[in-house]
Every structure is written in C-alpha cells, then in structure tokens.
Amino acid sequence: MPTRDRLHRILLPAGIALLVGATVGVTPSTGATSGTKADTAEAYDLVIRRGHVIDPKNGIDDVRDVAVKGGKIAKVAANIDTSATKQTVDAEGEFVTPGLIDLHAHLFSGPEGAYANGKNGVAPDGFTFRSGVTTAVDAGSAGASNFDLFKKNTIDRSKTRVLAFLNIVGKGMAGNPAEQDLSDMKPGPAAEKARQYPGTIIGIKTAHYEGPEWTPVDNSLQAGKDANVPVLVDFGEPRPERPLKTLLTEKLRPGDIYSHAYSGNRGELGEDGKLNPAMQQGRDRGVLYDVGHGGGSFGWRVAVPAMKEGFTPDAISTDLHITSMNSGMKDMSNVMSKFLTLGMPLKDVVDASTWKPAKAIKRPDLGNLSVGAPADIAVFANQKGTFGYVDSFGFRLDGTQKLSTELTVRGGEVVWDLNGLTAKKWTPTAKPTDPVGEH
Numbered sequence: 001m002p003t004r005d006r007l008h009r010i011l012l013p014a015g016i017a018l019l020v021g022a023t024v025g026v027t028p029s030t031g032a033t034s035g036t037k038a039d040t041a042e043a044y045d046l047v048i049r050r051g052h053v054i055d056p057k058n059g060i061d062d063v064r065d066v067a068v069k070g071g072k073i074a075k076v077a078a079n080i081d082t083s084a085t086k087q088t089v090d091a092e093g094e095f096v097t098p099g100l101i102d103l104h105a106h107l108f109s110g111p112e113g114a115y116a117n118g119k120n121g122v123a124p125d126g127f128t129f130r131s132g133v134t135t136a137v138d139a140g141s142a143g144a145s146n147f148d149l150f151k152k153n154t155i156d157r158s159k160t161r162v163l164a165f166l167n168i169v170g171k172g173m174a175g176n177p178a179e180q181d182l183s184d185m186k187p188g189p190a191a192e193k194a195r196q197y198p199g200t201i202i203g204i205k206t207a208h209y210e211g212p213e214w215t216p217v218d219n220s221l222q223a224g225k226d227a228n229v230p231v232l233v234d235f236g237e238p239r240p241e242r243p244l245k246t247l248l249t250e251k252l253r254p255g256d257i258y259s260h261a262y263s264g265n266r267g268e269l270g271e272d273g274k275l276n277p278a279m280q281q282g283r284d285r286g287v288l289y290d291v292g293h294g295g296g297s298f299g300w301r302v303a304v305p306a307m308k309e310g311f312t313p314d315a316i317s318t319d320l321h322i323t324s325m326n327s328g329m330k331d332m333s334n335v336m337s338k339f340l341t342l343g344m345p346l347k348d349v350v351d352a353s354t355w356k357p358a359k360a361i362k363r364p365d366l367g368n369l370s371v372g373a374p375a376d377i378a379v380f381a382n383q384k385g386t387f388g389y390v391d392s393f394g395f396r397l398d399g400t401q402k403l404s405t406e407l408t409v410r411g412g413e414v415v416w417d418l419n420g421l422t423a424k425k426w427t428p429t430a431k432p433t434d435p436v437g438e439h
Helices: 014-020 147-153 187-196 215-227 244-251 277-285 300-308 332-341 346-351 355-360
Strands: 046-055 060-069 072-077 087-090 095-098 100-105 109-112 133-143 161-167 201-206 231-233 377-390 396-410 413-417
Touching: 046 346, 046 377, 046 396, 095 346, 100 355, 133 147, 133 201, 133 377, 133 396, 147 161, 161 187, 187 201, 187 215, 201 215, 215 231, 215 244, 244 277, 332 346, 332 377, 332 396
Parallel strands: 046 087, 046 095, 100 133, 133 161, 161 201, 201 231
Antiparallel strands: 046 060, 060 072, 095 377, 377 396, 396 413
16 A cells, blocks of 8 residues: 555644634644634544545445444534544545454354354454454354353454354354254254344354254254244255255245355256356345355355356355465455456445344444444445465465455454554654553
C-alpha cells in the first residue's frame, strides 16, 4: 500500500485567533485547533475517513466517514467534523465494512485429540482480527456436556466475539467413536443448554455421521425447534439411505443451514457437471447455504459451475482449523477473494460475510454499521495483480483481485493495524513509550 501522510493539520487563521482573544493550541492526535470549533464538535473516539463504505443492511455503497464513540457506531456520513476527535484514520481508496462474521470455525483448542478441547481447534484472537473477523461462530466443536468448559476457556477469554452452534453429540466433535454414538445425540440436553445461553449458542450442529440413520438430523431439528434456533448440517458420509435431496427438500426447515455447499462430497454436483437440482429446490424452501471451506470441503469443480448457474452462498465462511488455515483455505479474506475471482460483486461478498450471516443466526445487532451497533469495523485494500487461489483438492485458479485487511476494530478498539495507520510516525527525536501489548 503506498505510504501516505495520515496527519491533517488544520491551521487557524490569525484573524480568528484575534477575534476569540485566546491562545490557540493544537491537539497532538489530530492537529485540530482548540478554543473554537472543537468546543461544539462531537468528541468522537475514532473516525475512519474517506473510505468506500459497504454496509448492506443500510444500503450504503459509497464514500463515507465512520465515527466511533464509547465502543459503538456513532455516525456514518460524508465529511464528519473531526476537529474534536481523538484519533482519525484516512481510508481513502480502501473499503470499509462491518466487522466480518465467520459462520463456521473451530475454536475449542485444548490437549485432546480432535476438535472438542483438542489440537485441531485454534485460539480465535490469533486468526480472526488479521482477516477482518470480529465475530467467529464455532461450528459444533462442543456439545452439551463440555460447552461450559468451552465457554470458560475460549468464549470468556477472547477479544473476538465467539458464538457457537452446539453439537447434537453431547461430547461434541471428539472424533470417532464418539461422533457415531447415537445414544449421545439426545435433543433434550442440547435444547436445554441452548436455552441456558441464548444469543451465545445460536444454533444446533450435526456433523460427520457415517451411518444410514436419520437420527442425528432428526434429533438436531427437534433440539433446534425446542430452543428456537437454526440447525447447521455437515451431512457426513454420503449414504443411499439418506440422500441429499431428502435432506434439502423434506428435512431442513426455512432458515436451517447446509454447510460445505461447494464440496462435491455429497452429491452437490450432478454427473452432468451441473448443480444438483435439489440445491436450488432447498433454497426455494428457505434453506441457507454456507461455504465452510475447510481442508476438504471446497472444490473449484463445484464452485465454478454453481456460480455460473447463479448459486451464490448465503454465508462465506472458513471452517477454520489447524489444517485448513495452512492449506488452500488460509483465512476469511482469502476465501472472500476466491468469490471475487468467481465473479461475485464485492458488495455481495461483503453481504455474505456480514449481514446475511447475522440474520441467519438471529443476531441483527451484528454485521452492520447502524448507529448504536457495536463498533466492529474492517478496512480492506483490494489489491490488483495475479493471485493464485487453491481449493481443498490442490487445484489453483488464478485471479486478479485480493482483499488485504488493513485495519480491524472490535468494540471501538483497534485490534489489527497492518500498516500502522493509527500509529504515530517515528522521528529521530521521538520518545519511547510503553510497548503495545504484552511485555
């Protein structure tokens, strides 16, 4: 990104200084004058100026300033007065969006062997903010019997807002044989735990089942109904006894979510190379579709024809875990860039990464820049060049655009700043201050 001078000095004409009869000072953070306009201007904590704001909920797709105060969005408008603002950031030429919602991640890290308190999960703060994610939804790593441990060790200790789909399996994603144990897939305990943590447990998850029974799906739907939350389905091993068409056209309710929509692992693509008609039939019924890229669940052979048929995702997500982040998936901004490469307009990519997932999990307070909403904001540069994007099966598709996260704000606090947009410029006479972060 080109280096620019981010400090804008406002010089007070001498005549006005004589008129007010006061000695005029300059605030160190913004260079604004005191004793005049600053007396009446709103004292914002942060204003991100001159960025191209994309806020699908509020229909904004234009250059705007975004003001933050007290951890909330205070104003979105053209040319906000920043004379009393503590911190300004010049985002000219960049895109400003609500903080991203990653609808599918695995964040229950620990000493065990799988995803439930296991080595495959990741601590969220190290992998969310750097790609613009401020809310990450764990996709069923924990079940009713170990959710409290997940809450204590991850949710309560993270700056990232961590929400969760609760696994219908009481032990969560503890690997086999635990995830095949039908006796541990009871809807009652799952619904009870979801009701205990409304707004944090935002849905029920079923995943990885290999048997012929519909029990995991049926019990998840019952728990979802009882707790009034949606169900997220990773359909597991394909079986002729439970075809995809039945799941999408008979089992799932409007608002339920089918994950790994572009995997091709469960019949999403027909032998004719076209999208399985059941996918659109499910959408017509109100079923939502999640990317859930992961380490083995996104293929160009499915995504390219599906997008040509106009089958776009309702939620762009990562399926973040230690394997996916070190292979083709990488991070949220990389997955979003793949959909730009597939021809999806940027405003639609942002919608599927912010407002649409917020609605899907019944959290309309998130994924938007409405006044009073949490000040969760992401700033992106859209780089131009040649970039290689790899799917889950080792195939590369080249693109000409790449989103790079410049700045992430969570609850009004800058938590990621790639190029030091909020930092003071160093000079040989600069005095050292305390280090940023932990010593």
